[in-house]
Amino acid sequence: MLRPGPLNLLTDVPGLTVGNAADEVARTGVTVVRFPGGWTAAADVRGGGPGVRETAALSPENGYAKLHALTFSGGSVFGLAAADEVAAALSQADEGFLVRPDTPRTPIVGGAVLYDLANGGHKAWGLEPPYRALGQAAFAAADRTFTLGAVGAGRGARAGLVQGGLGSASLDLGDGLVVAALVAVNPVGSVFMPDGETFWAWPFEIDGEFGGRTPTGPAGAVEPMPDNSRLAGLGRLAPGANTTLALVATNADLGAGECQRLAMMAQDGLSRAVRPAHTPFDGDVVFAAASGAIDLGEEGRQLRLARLGAAAGDCLARAIARGVYAARS
Numbered sequence: 001m002l003r004p005g006p007l008n009l010l011t012d013v014p015g016l017t018v019g020n021a022a023d024e025v026a027r028t029g030v031t032v033v034r035f036p037g038g039w040t041a042a043a044d045v046r047g048g049g050p051g052v053r054e055t056a057a058l059s060p061e062n063g064y065a066k067l068h069a070l071t072f073s074g075g076s077v078f079g080l081a082a083a084d085e086v087a088a089a090l091s092q093a094d095e096g097f098l099v100r101p102d103t104p105r106t107p108i109v110g111g112a113v114l115y116d117l118a119n120g121g122h123k124a125w126g127l128e129p130p131y132r133a134l135g136q137a138a139f140a141a142a143d144r145t146f147t148l149g150a151v152g153a154g155r156g157a158r159a160g161l162v163q164g165g166l167g168s169a170s171l172d173l174g175d176g177l178v179v180a181a182l183v184a185v186n187p188v189g190s191v192f193m194p195d196g197e198t199f200w201a202w203p204f205e206i207d208g209e210f211g212g213r214t215p216t217g218p219a220g221a222v223e224p225m226p227d228n229s230r231l232a233g234l235g236r237l238a239p240g241a242n243t244t245l246a247l248v249a250t251n252a253d254l255g256a257g258e259c260q261r262l263a264m265m266a267q268d269g270l271s272r273a274v275r276p277a278h279t280p281f282d283g284d285v286v287f288a289a290a291s292g293a294i295d296l297g298e299e300g301r302q303l304r305l306a307r308l309g310a311a312a313g314d315c316l317a318r319a320i321a322r323g324v325y326a327a328r329s
Contacts, residue, residue, distance in 0.1 A: 019141035020152030027121025028074035031152035047284030049240030053111035065256035072153035082135030116156030149326030167323020243283035254290035263288035265309025269316030
């Protein structure tokens with residue numbers, strides 16, 4: 001039977017580190033993932049109101065399909081500034097592409113933001129939003145272990161009508177192959193079945209990692225967009241007011257196009273865990289990254305890629321539930 005890695009976190013993929021930082025006055029935060037040396041990467045954007053950085057550079061047809069770091073941030077458009085500080089810090093650490101010998105290295109730092117401006121906290125920051133400083137703090141805090149729940153980019157997140165958060169999960173596929181997910185959960189849709197307690201992701205849970213609750217019967221015909229009036233009252237039924245930001249990673253030797261397929265398949269995990277997903281009100285995006293440490297070979301490669309993609313979707317569904325569960329706990 002397949003099991004999670006030893007930490008059941010994104011960092012079970014060897015080489016990755018994750019750091020969180022939060023501003024408790026503003027009730028917002030930033031999460032940074034570091035990819036040492038630059039990893040092959042891609043992004044799949046399906047939400048109707050995304051806020052992103054460097055996703056075009058990661059398109060397989062372009063020449064820079066690598067990530068040196070990734071930032072997830074609160075703050076909507078203001079949060080994109082977190083990646084500026086991370087890029088500067090990486091360049092100072094001599095990481096990134098060297099275009100010419102007499103110029104600074106230029107790291108590729110992807111980014112995506114969620115909208116937490118209406119979720120409480122002091123947001124009257126004038127000309128000095130906190131996200132550059134938060135990006136620097138999260139970058140400095142990057143480590144193999146990190147906290148889940150209302151931390152980092154998940155600090156001010158909401159999942160439908162409940163507290164959202166930062167989640168992660170991993171899966172050891174054997175023979176050294178690992179796949180894992182990290183997610184900031186802030187969708188307009190619900191992560192819960194109609195009972196308000198059972199996660200939609202319950203069939204994929206391992207060892208009670210998000211409470212072990214199972215449904216007492218079929219969900220039946222469920223209202224596709226629950227609690228419309230309450231969501232409208234909170235201002236969430238507006239384009240760009242919600243999103244789920246995710247990263248799936250593996251140590252397989254994937255090319256840019258294969259990373260794109262991995263991200264596309266992982267989006268199914270979002271749909272398994274949030275109902276509805278990919279709405280006009282969300283900016284849902286999934287990044288995928290691969291270190292290249294494990295050779296998948298050529299014979300049967302497509303089958304192994306399909307297995308990786310299915311596992312990535314399961315990890316993402318579990319990570320979404322774990323993030324909300326940790327935030328509520």
